[in-house]
Amino acid sequence: AAKPPRHFLSISELSPTELNTLVNNATTYKHSALQQTFPLRNALSNKTIALIFSKLSTRTRVSTEGAIAALGGHPMFLGKNDIQLGVNETLHDTSVVISSMVSGIVARVGPHSDIANLAKYSSVPVLNGLCDTYHPMQAIADFATMTQAFVTQADKLKGLKIAWVGDANNVLYDMCIAARKLGVEMAVATPKGYEIPAKIKEEVDAAGPGTIFETNTPEEAVKGANIIVTDTWISMGQESEKQKRLQAFAGYQVTEELAKRGGAADDWKFMHCLPRHQEEVSDEVFFGPRSLVFPEAQNRLYSAISVLEAFLVNGGEVKSAS
Ligand code: CP
Ligand code: NVA
Known part of the structure; x- marks a missing residue:
């Protein structure tokens, strides 16, 4: 079987160096985007990333959808009223099926066990867009x-x-x-x-x-x-x-x-x-x-770019952008 993908469910999973790099890359991409020298325009071209959200969201949805678009990918938003999950289908079946058709999943769920199970059964990286226990992209x-x-x-x-x-x-x-x-x-x-x-x-x-x-x-x-x-x-x-x-x-x-x-x-x-x-x-x-609340919110976009690059473009390898 293929090597399981590297997921991103909590800051705990990062080494101090990886965390430092993801945080610094966010700032680097903020500057390059403002200067129109952003280097990742085609990094996710021809790739679909599913956003499975069972809770409301403004920042996480806009930043991850926007980041996927900025990298040339296609964000597919799947809200809780859009798919069978939770009403008519299990997390296991949903995860196996969706991950067989996309290159990555960003998910917002209730219990941490939901995102852990989504990741367990997914053949592509799962990134945590908030669960009841963690919010790693916010921390970045x-x-x-x-x-x-x-x-x-x-x-x-x-x-x-x-x-x-x-x-x-x-x-x-x-x-x-x-x-x-x-x-x-x-x-x-x-x-x-x-x-x-x-x-x-x-x-x-x-x-x-x-x-x-x-x-x-x-x-x-x-x-x-x-x-x-x-x-x-x-x-x-x-x-x-x-x-x-x-x-x-x-x-x-x-x-x-x-x-x-x-x-x-x-x-x-x-x-x-x-x-x-x-x-x-x-x-x-x-x-x-x-x-700092409004720059903090805007930084969600650049942090999403930093995280998507590491986990969806570079296969879970966190490399310095500078
Ligand atoms: N900070 C944050 O995650 O906001 P949303 O709930 O609007 O995504
Ligand atoms: N603690 C809040 C964060 C929202 C971004 C919540 O879980 O609702």
Whole structure:
């Protein structure tokens, strides 16, 4: 049988060097695209990439579809109302059939086991466009955004401190794993009962030296922080917990006052993967000069190009673009 393809389900699967390269390549392609010297225009020509999305998406869909088009490929979007999956057909049969006709799959699913099974039965690379546990393409874009704001390449981010204030979720987990691999310090404030699960903590700790400082006090987490990050308090699939969560997260809104009280670095920056709701961050911060949220969203396109090149053009080999 043919060698199984290399999938991309979580940042954990990357070596520190591969992570550094994927992040830096995103920035390199951002510059070359802006300068119209983009080198990959035909890299996926005559190839179809399926996008199997069982949840809503703006950034992940637009960035991956756009990236596939930029590489000369054909993106085939398959939303949850378009195909038999989940209603009339199993994940196994769907994966075997779709992968027999396309060159790659980007998938957005609920449980991590869904993307793991999709990958297990797929004859082509499967890239995770978000599951309940991971969001690796977001992490690549986030570290590219930090690099562009602070330094020249990702492995020079050492010495910066990231504070996460809010819910422990998929975006946080891959950010923690990436931070560990790049040697960036992280502090995480979540309300009692919403901490990082023990199993994920083990995975984060195994990703590299250091510790993630965890607290139930937002002020403690933001102390000395260069970057303050949050995300929605109610992730997709948690809609029925809305009232309970809004109560549990009271006092966790990212504001100028919180950063000041906690003693964040004077020039701290704000990040959020979006979509954003007002409860988790004030308008003043979100629309203010500290906010990196819109470049962060745009960087999803260049991060998608970086990831597609490595996994779909170069067969899972991560090579430096510069
Ligand atoms: N950040 C992000 O993944 O956004 P979408 O849910 O819109 O894709
Ligand atoms: N944590 C959010 C991220 C959305 C991009 C969710 O899973 O809904």
